[in-house]
Amino acid sequence: MNNIQKLSTICACVLVLGVTSRTAQAKSADKHISKSELLQAYERLVQPQTNKQPLRKIAASRVKSQHKKAPARYHAVRTAKQQLRKKYRWGGTTPKRGFDCSGLMQYAYGSAQVKLPRTASEQYRFTKRVPLSRVQTGDLIFFHTRRSRKRINHVGIYMGDGNFIHAPRRGKRVSISKLNRYWKRRTIGAGRV
DSSP: OOHHHHHHHHHHHHHHHOOOHHHHHHHHHHSOOOHHHHHHHHHHHTSOSSOOSOHHHHHHHHHHHHHHTSOHHHHHHHHHHHTTTOBBOTTOEETTTEEOHHHHHHHHHHTTTOOOOSSHHHHHHHSEEEOGGGOOTTOEEEEOOSSSSSSOOEEEEEEETTEEEEOOSTTOBSEEEEOOHHHHHHEEEEEEO
């Protein structure tokens, strides 16, 4: 809140709610209320009586508590983004050694205190089915890439706007891909953690 907004709020408080008798007497005596008296009136009338913190501190604490309450899926996407360009490694589950697709998902959600199973097919069974038309940030998208006989052999984490993060294959790095025609044809389904 800038100074002009604060001052107009103070004036509105004084006009609508009135002030203490001393301030009211000062107003009638010299028809002038000092800035400090307005600030005192504002603090008495606007700020919560039980909480004497300045408004800036109250607002900051609310922002911090809301950040802590953010769903795990946003935290998982943020962690997955931090792994971009890490090398692919079959069976890899850490930034230092590299990731395979399901290892990346397990690591990203693990950082948000959510324990996922190890493989893509186990993660598919673990998650709640979501239609692709309703997929949200943090949902997992499962694929069959025809490189194996397993029905589900690849997974990525959806990050919005038709994009997902995944560890594609040997020789590649963790990257963002578009859910284009190639990937849509290979999609088995989406799951919500």
